[in-house]
Amino acid sequence: MMIEMQDVYKTYPNGVVALNGINxxxxxxxxVYVVGPSGAGKSTFIKMMYREEKPTSGKIIVxxxxxxxxxxxxxxxxxxNIGVVFQDFKLLPKLNVYENVAFALExxxxxxxxIRKKVMEVLDLVGLKHKVRSYPNELSGGEQQxxxxxxxxxxxPKIVIADEPTGNLDPETSWGIVELxxxxxxxxxxxxxxxxNKEIVNATRRRVIAIENGKIVRDEAKGExxxxxxxx
Amino acid sequence: MTLHTFKRHxxxxxxxxxxxxxxxxxxxxxxxxxxxxxxxxxxxxxNINHFAQKVENxxxxxxxxxxxxxxxQKNALRRQIEAIPNVKEVxxxxxxxxLKRLIKSMGEEGSSFRLFxxxxxxxxxxxxxxxxxxxxxKIAKQIETLPFVHKVNYGQGTVEKLFDALKVARNVGLVLxxxxxxxAMFLISNTIKITIFARRREIEIMRLVGxxxxxxxxxxxLEGLWLGMLxxxxxxxxxxxxYYNVYQVYEQWVSLPFFELLPFSPFMWQLSGLLLVIxxxxxxxxxxxxxxxxxxx
Numbered sequence: 258m259m260i261e262m263q264d265v266y267k268t269y270p271n272g273v274v275a276l277n278g279i280n281x282x283x284x285x286x287x288x289v290y291v292v293g294p295s296g297a298g299k300s301t302f303i304k305m306m307y308r309e310e311k312p313t314s315g316k317i318i319v320x321x322x323x324x325x326x327x328x329x330x331x332x333x334x335x336x337x338n339i340g341v342v343f344q345d346f347k348l349l350p351k352l353n354v355y356e357n358v359a360f361a362l363e364x365x366x367x368x369x370x371x372i373r374k375k376v377m378e379v380l381d382l383v384g385l386k387h388k389v390r391s392y393p394n395e396l397s398g399g400e401q402q403x404x405x406x407x408x409x410x411x412x413x414p415k416i417v418i419a420d421e422p423t424g425n426l427d428p429e430t431s432w433g434i435v436e437l438x439x440x441x442x443x444x445x446x447x448x449x450x451x452x453x454n455k456e457i458v459n460a461t462r463r464r465v466i467a468i469e470n471g472k473i474v475r476d477e478a479k480g481e482x483x484x485x486x487x488x489x
Numbered sequence: 490m491t492l493h494t495f496k497r498h499x500x501x502x503x504x505x506x507x508x509x510x511x512x513x514x515x516x517x518x519x520x521x522x523x524x525x526x527x528x529x530x531x532x533x534x535x536n537i538n539h540f541a542q543k544v545e546n547x548x549x550x551x552x553x554x555x556x557x558x559x560x561x562q563k564n565a566l567r568r569q570i571e572a573i574p575n576v577k578e579v580x581x582x583x584x585x586x587x588l589k590r591l592i593k594s595m596g597e598e599g600s601s602f603r604l605f606x607x608x609x610x611x612x613x614x615x616x617x618x619x620x621x622x623x624x625x626x627k628i629a630k631q632i633e634t635l636p637f638v639h640k641v642n643y644g645q646g647t648v649e650k651l652f653d654a655l656k657v658a659r660n661v662g663l664v665l666x667x668x669x670x671x672x673a674m675f676l677i678s679n680t681i682k683i684t685i686f687a688r689r690r691e692i693e694i695m696r697l698v699g700x701x702x703x704x705x706x707x708x709x710x711l712e713g714l715w716l717g718m719l720x721x722x723x724x725x726x727x728x729x730x731x732y733y734n735v736y737q738v739y740e741q742w743v744s745l746p747f748f749e750l751l752p753f754s755p756f757m758w759q760l761s762g763l764l765l766v767i768x769x770x771x772x773x774x775x776x777x778x779x780x781x782x783x784x785x786x
Contacts, residue, residue, distance in 0.1 A: 332696075333700060333702075337699035341697055347693070349694060351508050360695075360698065363497055364700040366490070368491075
């Protein structure tokens with residue numbers, strides 16, 4: 258059991274209720290889509306898993322640790338076991354592809370030799386070995402997202418969390434990114450991905466968790482997107 | 490922290506100076522301007538202080554001994570004076586010595602006092618020095634109450650005024666320097682805050698990939714250090730050159746007997762070190778303070 262939430266509630270200081278009693282279990286190696294209308298609590302749900310947000314009440318157990326209880330000083334250690342990918346890539350514009358990926362390993366004080374080896378391996382995996390010296394602004398959106406995925410998996414985390422990773426990409430590029438996530442998932446890494454992409458969800462037939470008004474309204478093993486494209 | 494991590498921090502902090510070119514320039518300039526002002530102030534202050542110390546050290550108490558006192562009583566008096574707290578030194582000067590001193594100090598006209606060599610009307614004197622010149626008046630008052638003391642002379646009135654004036658000068662200087670330093674810190678922390686604000690994305694990503702707060706802080710700490718030292722270079726060079734020339738000219742052409750400038754070496758080396766340390770200090774302080782608010786979880 259890798260991720261488990263028990264009766265998780267979250268009310269923001271401004272009074273907005275983002276999560277209203279969430280109970281869920283995600284096993285090691287699963288590939289899960291999180292869907293739902295904008296503002297339904299998807300992002301909060303995702304942020305709970307890498308402790309960007311703390312629950313108001315309830316338990317969140319990741320890797321056997323209750324995130325609701327851990328001290329702020331332990332958060333960096335938790336983050337080293339979780340890769341996070343965002344819609345806006347979050348790359349550092351003044352670092353090249355290699356440096357952006359190596360960043361995640363420097364932070365955990367890997368040796369320079371190990372860094373070189375791991376970074377090249379992971380850039381090979383995402384198909385960007387030939388762009389090692391390029392800067393983010395010289396890359397397409399899809400390539401930038403591949404760099405950001407490379408950074409998220411370079412220290413071999415057990416879980417990768419993605420918050421609308423294809424949100425800024427055209428359909429064809431999006432497919433490339435999803436295929437990359439499937440490849441990572443094949444290696445045994447849990448993938449939790451919030452998305453608005455109907456085609457991809459319907460075509461890949463993975464577990465789908467739908468969130469509306471801060472509650473899980475649907476949790477199907479080989480689910481469909483279930484909303485009109487107009488939600489996008 | 491491993492050695493290669495430390496090297497990484499040093500490398501990153503250096504690179505970041507280059508990447509944030511204009512901000513580096515702005516922050517270092519803020520340090521430069523302030524240290525230039527602070528430096529000029531230090532030069533003036535230290536020289537005034539040097540002058541003051543010299544003047545203060547010249548202050549002494551002359552204790553005139555009663556003519557009737559015999560040797561035993563004189564020795565008793567000496568022991569009593571020495572027993573007063575903060576008395577540094579008691580020196581005996583016989584009436585003959587006193588007369589010679591008087592004649593000498595009168596110059597040409599002094600010779601007319603030679604008549605008194607047969608029948609010296611002066612008294613023997615103890616010359617007393619205080620450990621701290623500021624205690625002179627207090628000690629003098631105490632000596633006045635002792636037996637066989639005829640008269641106590643320490644430049645009454647003048648000494649008090651002198652000490653008051655020096656005290657005011659020192660305090661005013663201290664307040665001005667502290668004020669300048671405070672302004673500098675404010676200026677620099679603001680400049681660095683802007684550079685760090687532009688880099689909050691970097692900090693955000695560092696935290697996302699699991700960097701500890703300490704790890705994030707290090708490069709900024711070092712960057713502040715470089716900025717401060719970089720900013721100190723120009724004031725140090727400028728002040729050294731100017732002071733060197735002023736000192737040469739003063740010694741050669743002006744050179745008043747009662748006022749001497751502190752010699753270039755070691756004074757200027759000490760001042761340079763001081764400015765470097767102050768620069769580094771405000772640089773580090775500014776960057777560490779500014780990065781702090783981005784590290785809250």
